[in-house]
Amino acid sequence: MFDKIILCTASNKLIAGLWRLGKLQSHQVFQDNEQGLADFSLFLTNHSNIKLYFLVDAVEEDYRLQTLPHTSGGARREVVERKLNQIYRGTTYRAAHFINREKDKRKDDRFLFVALNSSDFIQGWINIIEEQQAPLTGVYLLPMISQSLVRRMKLMAPHILLSERLSSGLRQSYLHNGRLRISRLAPIPPAAQSQLGQFYVTETEKARLYLISQRFIGSDTLLSMVLPSLDESNKSICRDLEKEDGIECSSLDLAKFAQGLRLQPQLLQETPELLHMQLLAMGNVPDNLAPAYLIKHHQLNFIRQLINGATAAILLGGLVLAGIYLKQSFDDSAFTEQAKIATSEQNRLYSDVAKNFPTTTIPSNDLKLAVELRQAIADYAKTPKRMMQILSKALVAQPEIKINRMHWVLTNDVDPKDDDKTQSAIPLPKQAVNASNSPDFIPDPKILYEVAFINGEIQNFNGNYRAALESVNHFIDRLKADGSVVRITILQAPVNVSSYSTLDGSTTDERASQQSTALFKIRVRLKPEVSPV
């Protein structure tokens, strides 16, 4: 999981390094022959399921700077793919590296399209990787790592020509504002080994002219040449370059830089590509040139690792959660035991005290409740006495009124009904007339009220309904005057003068020898005498 294998092809050989947690553990070189391929196959067998990164350092490379209309997401992928097909039709290894957006005009997207024009020289290695179903993450161009190299070296010049001596030859990469624009590899012929200074001057001049011809730089552009070196040898070359080509040149201490990357400098003496491999192992992964089918095993591996990781996380989470719950449970159980002991102690103390209590079969509160309940029932126990007194008081002043029936009820019914079967008075329409001392009075359904239904008549009635009505109204007024009365409802009147009912009679009623009766019925509700417990 923390291991990486970085491969790098360079001049008919393959360098394979094993990194663990970003530190080089070992590296091997495989020659591009039958034995080398067999050894590489064995190497992969011994290191199965370790991610592979394939770096390519070869002259069969192509760089093209292109601008495309600004797009994003799926549209960008589509546009880029179409452009790649247009530029590199039939090329297997290709990629588009986004540089930036132009600052003027349409603010188009600027891309660097890169490809391997020929892949024959890596096909042998790739075939073995495929056979072994090794998880290849991608194929990358070595100069693409140079961007990370320049960034780490903190080189800020706008026009940098990075000249690196590798196993394959002299690699010169032009970077504008730290972003790669183009790179070229110039193999060093054996004859030039003794005149490296001259070789560098010649190749640099060629590179400068090419950059001018491609309009990457102008003829007066100050080009900063960077020569990384393990020793002081490059300093004289730098002097030659400044003298011959008139460009700014600086030699960089590669040994110190490698040490900063936890890479032994002496390893770079034989295998300078290890520096780029180290940067790749440290996570500086550029754009992949390999087609999707080549990296499928890696993607499957990645998905498998994701699922395994999720499995482990779920199990771990479950265990942690269960652990927390169990810890809380044990804590609660311990507290429960403590509480049990404390309860026993309190019970013991109470038992000691309760020994002196009078003997009772039920709890003390129930004793009190029973006594209070008896009192509450006694408080509810009313008689019709109060109602009778109120009626008597009102009747004293009105001897013409005679009470024939009184139905006294102690009820919590909000609208109690009478089951009177003797009535003969004229019933009022549904909206009975209310007379109340408290207009806002609403009966409390939890309290018992004294209610009386009074059936009465006007004695010696001579057919004068007006006088009869007035008499009943005066009677009601007298009842209302009593402070105990909370509401009086006229249920039946001597005569119903409502326009909504029929009214029968005779104009000779008053003179008729057969006197009719003037009956009425009212409902009287009293206020509660005392508040019940």
Added chain:
Amino acid sequence: MKLNPQDWRKLRNPIIGLGVALILTVLLATFAEQYKSRAQQALQLQQNELGQARLRYQSSGLEKEIIVKYLPNYQRLIGDGFIGEERRLGWIDNLRTIHQENKLFDIKYSIASQEEYKPSFTLDPGPFSLRRSIMKLNLSMLHEGDLITLTEALKAKETTPFILRQCEITRSTTGAADKLAPNSLANCELDWLTILEPQAAGAASP
């Protein structure tokens, strides 16, 4: 990336592992959560019990005061018949005594069978079982005062706790030729209320 059957075979074991891990985790977490809930409930119950025990001990002085104050009254209520079985014979004797002492007309009575009672108005019997017997009284009266005499006398006896629920007084239509003949009739209904102690109520219930 399109996956073919061979790719799915490679992913089969991790997916099965993930499923098993999910099931195991859910089971484990559920078991642990239930265990925790049970422990919490047990703790809560024990803490409540402890609180009650503390309160009972702290209020033991007050409890003693209540017992001393209310136990005699409670025993008197048992003696009066408010707590326990209602004493119907005693009540009939009382009624007869009132009748004779006040020289009332004939009083007809009817006591229905006792039943459990849940009043619709405010009357909380707590743990006691409230019982009711509906009594009907039919009384011929010389005048309305006879009813008051009867109800006041019943109330004054303070034996059977009752609530007079309704009384219908009607004037006699036969006329008053005889001055000692009844002029009106009263039909009353009373709720005779008693309570049973919790343990007695438990034994009485079927």
